[in-house]
Amino acid sequence: MNIFTNNADFYPTPDEVINTMMMSEDFVGKTILEPSAGKGNIVDWLKKNGAGKVIACEKDTNIKKLLNGKCDIIADDFLTVSSEQISHVDYIVMNPPFSEGAKHILHAFEIAPAGCTIIALCNSESVNQGWERNATKEKLIETIELYGCKEFLGRVFDDAERRTDVHVSLIKLYKEGEGQDEFDGYMFSNEKDSLDVNETEGLVQYNVVRDMVNRYISAVRLFDETMAAAEKINSVACFGGKSDGYLPVRFAVVDASNSVVHISRQQYKKELQKYYWRRIFGKLNMEKYATQKLREQINKFVEQQTYVPFTMHNIYQVLNMVIQTTGQRMNTALLEAFDLICSFSDENSTAGEKWKTNANYMVNRKFIVPYMTSYDPKWPRDYLYLEYGGMVNRMEDVCKALCFIMGRNYDSIGSLDRFVRDNNLEWGKTFEWGFFKCKGFKKGTMHFEFKDEEVWMKFNREVAKQRGWVLPKKKSA
Structure with missing residues (x-):
């Protein structure tokens, strides 16, 4: 069977690309949805590397036969899947059709449950502003800016099973809770959650981590209260709907260049999240014994990590990773020094x-x-x-x-x-x-x-x- 026949969007994902997609992710034992499973490259990789359960969608009836026995198929067309069907998933990992990647990624973000991470490949054109207006593309770009990050990977399908010279980008989106549930899971709820804390206590003290997460949550909530207070002041101060000269109160922030910048709640939340992550990495002092090449890699990792929700679980996951890779980083520095x-x-x-x-x-x-x-x-x-x-x-x-x-x-x-x-x-x-x-x-x-x-x-x-x-x-x- 020629699995490539009549399917211009079918490009099986190479293992090395999946390695990049899943690097540093805590997916072991988790439930994962693959919305465009194809013949199962991503499904196979996830199962082989410790995913708890993998479910999938696949529209192509011929290719779908190759998924028999690999995973449960919950739908043919992913765009028909509802939030109720995937309310239990922890990750959505996808290589959607290049021709409509933006539509698939936005749908994934819309139906994903709170706490879910979306990891997706897409044609880089889908996330770059162009001259032509495209509402779907613009919405995806805005969603990435507010809820995640992107990384340009380049022509990663040059030597793949099915080749294409399309430039590819990696998208990560983090679905957050809303309303009273927004910060659920940000703090450790019991002692069992913090069993690994003692191992990392020498890097950043437990009470310091808890205090930083508490401050982050409190600052965002106070932002809401301040915005509400400003609206209330303006509604009281403006008499009879006449706005001439009544001095409305406007809320803004002051950036690093001392300029006043108007900012939305989500923008403030994301910038504050990045600020607190950098405080954590500042305490780790990972660059102390790093060579120039290693510093570049560390800086890239730090920048990527600042987009991850600032929860106690995520912080301790990073601290454990730092402990486990310290020897590896130092050995790399040693070899670089020798060769130099x-x-x-x-x-x-x-x-x-x-x-x-x-x-x-x-x-x-x-x-x-x-x-x-x-x-x-x-x-x-x-x-x-x-x-x-x-x-x-x-x-x-x-x-x-x-x-x-x-x-x-x-x-x-x-x-x-x-x-x-x-x-x-x-x-x-x-x-x-x-x-x-x-x-x-x-x-x-x-x-x-x-x-x-x-x-x-x-x-x-x-x-x-x-x-x-x-x-x-x-x-x-």
């Missing part, structure tokens, strides 16, 4: 110019780093001066990686840039910073030497262990 030193010069490692392809090699105890210093004979400087935008930050990354494996606090060492500026160091003279003896030259290079042989060897051993290398044994004197 090797890349500067063939003389920096025992592999020489073949460091990219060789194995079982070490960083030399002495190594040279280019683009570290700046000197212009026209405007000579008496003291060592570091090059702006050079390799200084990268060498500070190396120091952070060494702090991790040696159990030292990077704050006790401080940045190389600050050390050089504070100490009036001479050109070509040896000075000590962190784990190194250093010497800066006017031609732009800086020479580094590990002060402690044990630190040097441990650095090489840790990298070798991660890469499965066998380093040469130390020669006896």
Whole structure:
């Protein structure tokens, strides 16, 4: 059977794309709806990775046969599904038809129960403003701005089972409660909910998390009261419907540039949510030992997380994730530091110019780093001066990686840039910073030497262990 016949919208989702869609999601044991299941790629992935129950829709009668035995089919056409039919689902995960993706995503958000997360792929054109007016597209864009986020993925179906060069975006929407039920589930309701708190107490104290969530909820509710008070003042102050000169009260906020900005309730709620998430991540200090590349990844994760509802459950889910991935992040920083030193010069490692392809090699105890210093004979400087935008930050990354494996606090060492500026160091003279003896030259290079042989060897051993290398044994004197 040719499953692609007469179905221009059928593009089975590759596993690597589903991995991206579900990254960091707490879906294990949950009930999930797949509204355009196709032959079941997403259904299969969810079941294989721990979803509790998967239900689905599929309109194509031929393709639907491939779903037999995989999941329960609740309807043919997803657009006919009502909120009552899916009141029990925790997630809606979808790769809807590209030709009407916006319509499907909006319907999913409309019928989703409170607390449900919608994760969807769509043609990027569906979420980009164009010259032509399109009410459905405009509504989807507004919904994303108020209730979720989007991420441009690019041409992720280039090498798929069925190929297309369509640019694809990932949409995440978070359905919230309304009225008195709006903040249901934001706080832990009993001690059983907080069993994992002790494990994360060292990162952010339990009472601090509870206080932050309480403040967030209270601020949103006070926003409502303030808006209601403003309306009441205006209704009382305006006599006989004559509005000339009666000085109506208007409610606004002041942004970072000290400008007065009029804002809706949902906009305020979302911005406050982002503010509190950043306070949480500020306390975690995840960037302390991160390299430049790792910092970029962390910043992307933080930005994505700020769109997730600010509940105690979600906060502790993030805290647990931080604990579980700390070693992985630090090991990544270590490997990046090692490769960085090797890349500067063939003389920096025992592999020489073949460091990219060789194995079982070490960083030399002495190594040279280019683009570290700046000197212009026209405007000579008496003291060592570091090059702006050079390799200084990268060498500070190396120091952070060494702090991790040696159990030292990077704050006790401080940045190389600050050390050089504070100490009036001479050109070509040896000075000590962190784990190194250093010497800066006017031609732009800086020479580094590990002060402690044990630190040097441990650095090489840790990298070798991660890469499965066998380093040469130390020669006896």
